[in-house]
Amino acid sequence: MPRALEHQHHTGFFVRGPSPTTRLFITALLSLILIATDARLHYLVEVRQGFIALLHPLQVLANAPLELVEDTGEYLHTQTTLVHDNLQLRDQALVHAAELQRANALEAENERLRKLLGAARVSHQPARLAEILHMGRDPFSHKVVVNLGSRQDISPGQAVIDEVGVIGQVTRVFPYSSEVTLVTDKDLSVPVQVERNGLRAIAFGRGREATIELPSLPANVDVLVGDRLVTSGIDGVYPTGLAVAEVVQVDTNPNSPFAHIICKPLAGIENHKQLLLVSIPKTETPADTNTLSTPPRNKKFTVPKRHANH
Known part of the structure; x- marks a missing residue:
């Protein structure tokens, strides 16, 4: 039988090793x-x-x-x-x-x-700022309705302007609104003068064409294309010198003694929503020159009619 393995003993110095310390x-x-x-x-x-x-x-x-x-x-x-x-x-x-x-x-x-x-x-006359509410109901007339009326001391005949010139005139007044007839309406007329030479005339609207004409002027009248028309102020309604229109067409006919003069409005007739209503100038009364009065508010306002030949 093989001999049992004998346990080998080491004779080293550190048999068990150093201590933990x-x-x-x-x-x-x-x-x-x-x-x-x-x-x-x-x-x-x-x-x-x-x-x-x-x-x-x-x-x-x-x-x-x-x-x-x-x-x-x-x-x-x-x-x-x-x-x-x-x-x-x-x-x-x-x-x-x-x-x-x-x-x-x-x-x-x-x-x-x-x-x-x-x-x-x-303008040397008092003015009130108004806003357009709507257009007139008649498609053949050039009118607008603004938001000021008799309760705001608006009276028929007041001029209506914008920052450029004349828009029209107050023709009917209600308690809280007013009807403004534009200068292009065929029933409205404005006294004007040619800025270049001071020639006076009456300008009428032409209705749906949105233009203005100068009727009853002779064929040899001194009016040229490009002339500016301003208010003459002789009617006592419009302040003097406000721009109204510019002449765009001057026609003469040998068979007619009158010239055919067409003008284009300068103000924003169909633009914007704000307008200025200019008060009617006050006049002196015969009894007292120091007392100023306004035209009667209830008096019916009428616009000049077009010349029969036009």
């Missing part, structure tokens, strides 16, 4: 020596950098799952935020676009009101 002391001593040596001589800098370089891939691999989770969460949060912000910006863009349109309209209206106030200052 001895190991701790030796390790601490070596650590202090290495720390002192590295601090004084910097022998372990390259070794430390090498270990860091070797361990870097392991650090990246260990941090990869956490970074993946964080990046995914940030991406989803960013996408949600972008979609929400995009919808909110679109809504704000629509609101701002509407506000911009209203702002542009208000700016244009304010500019026009400033011009109207400038026209009121130019």
Whole structure:
């Protein structure tokens, strides 16, 4: 039979090894020596950098799952935020676009009101700002209805102007509104004069053609295309010097003693919503020259009729 294996005994000095206290002391001593040596001589800098370089891939691999989770969460949060912000910006863009349109309209209206106030200052007669409510019901007449009436001291015969010139005249007054006949209406006439030479005439509207003509002027009259017509002021209604129209056509016929003169209104006859109603000038009474009075409010206003030949 084979011989049983005998237990081999080692005769080394440290058979059971050093005690834990001895190991701790030796390790601490070596650590202090290495720390002192590295601090004084910097022998372990390259070794430390090498270990860091070797361990870097392991650090990246260990941090990869956490970074993946964080990046995914940030991406989803960013996408949600972008979609929400995009919808909110679109809504704000629509609101701002509407506000911009209203702002542009208000700016244009304010500019026009400033011009109207400038026209009121130019006119030496008191003026009231009125707004057009609607057009007249008759399609063959050129009339508008404004938001001032007898309760606001509006009376028939008042001139109506804008920042450029004459619009028309108040022909009918109601308690809270008034009817304004435009200068292009065939039943309205305006005393005018040619700005270039002071020639006086009466301008009549031509109805649906939205123009003005000067009837009953001789064929050799000194009126040229491009001449401006302004109010003469001899009727006591329109302030003197307000622009009325510009001559666009002058025709003469050998068989007619009169010239055919067509003019285009200068004021915004069919534009805008605000007008100025100019008060009728006050006149002195025979009994007392220091007392001023206005024409009777209930007196019916009539407009001059067109010449029979025209």
